[in-house]
Amino acid sequence: MNVSITGTGSFIPENRVRNESFLNQKFLNSDGSKFQQTNEIIIEKFKGITGIKERRYVKEDLNTSDIAFIASERAILDAGIDKENIDYIIFAHNFGDVPAGKSQGDTLPSLAARVKHLLKIKNPKCVAYDMLFGCPGWIEGVIQANAFIKSGIAKTCLIIGAETLSRIVDPYDRDSMIYADGAGAVILEESNNTHGIISHNSASFTYKEAYYLFYGKSYNKSEQEIKYIKMLGRKIYEFAVTHVPSAMAECLKESCFDIREVKKILIHQANEKMDEAIVSRFYALFNREVPKDIMPMTIDKLGNSSVATIPTLLDQILKGKVENHHLHTGDVIIFASVGAGMNVNAIVYKI
Structure with missing residues (x-):
């Protein structure tokens, strides 16, 4: 099943x-x-x-x-x-x-x-x-x-x-x-x-990384009563490009699919440069070049909506609303994300 x-x-x-x-x-x-x-x-x-x-x-x-x-x-x-x-x-x-x-x-x-x-x-x-x-x-x-x-x-x-x-x-x-x-x-x-979920992989890194994203005070020192979302951008970038590619690779190996069978990677829309680096390092683990149009992006128009980026991206593609990106029955895709915790995860899915 x-x-x-x-x-x-x-x-x-x-x-x-x-x-x-x-x-x-x-x-x-x-x-x-x-x-x-x-x-x-x-x-x-x-x-x-x-x-x-x-x-x-x-x-x-x-x-x-x-x-x-x-x-x-x-x-x-x-x-x-x-x-x-x-x-x-x-x-x-x-x-x-x-x-x-x-x-x-x-x-x-x-x-x-x-x-x-x-x-x-x-x-x-x-x-x-x-x-x-x-x-x-x-x-x-x-x-x-x-x-x-x-x-x-x-x-x-x-x-x-x-x-x-x-x-x-x-x-x-x-x-x-x-x-x-x-x-x-x-x-x-x-x-x-x-079809469906073939394999998955999750991990939480908290020993040093727990507070890379946190609730902190305003940068305006006269408005310190309210706390807001804050992040250590450089540390998050380095963490993501180090740990997400390996999580994706482990997940793909467990699925027994070949990397050449992957049609799309639906990655958390966090940062275009970071996402490109993650996918590039993922393919480098298999000594492969990144295929054209492998990674649909909506961040340019929708920004980073955290947990909503991947399910909205999936729905938009399936409904034909993401230009030059389509999914067909039998396609192998990868979902992957990284965020506060610090947590990473991935799913290999067959449409």
């Missing part, structure tokens, strides 16, 4: 925030000092490294659980299932519901419970819980659902990745330009064919 994705759905906010929107922003160094460079130069360098030209933010009347509900409804419709037959709802996020203009995350009740409530699922045997695993949370949720189904305790699972990062960024930190909002969801079901 294999486990397959039978439906996908996503919510991409309509509000486009282009890089030009940050031209009058007051960016500061971590010590509170001003940058010597102009915002024009800061933004141009930012685009060159991350590939981001614009990102999406949700409207003020929507929250993380709201957009997750919309993505979930679309995934359920796409799968053509009865929502009452869902055994598990696994919701990957990191900050809970953060209302517009507020700073405190709300996780009581869990966001998974909120989505189940919004879906109006009556079945108490549908178990809903949240997954806190950094940006790789959605993949880890899929891995857990796979285990539930293969063990026989579940037949159908809904796995969600959603975040509204625009509400927990320090406006004085230039890294704030990276983050975005979005939601993606999939239905996972048992399958009797050779």
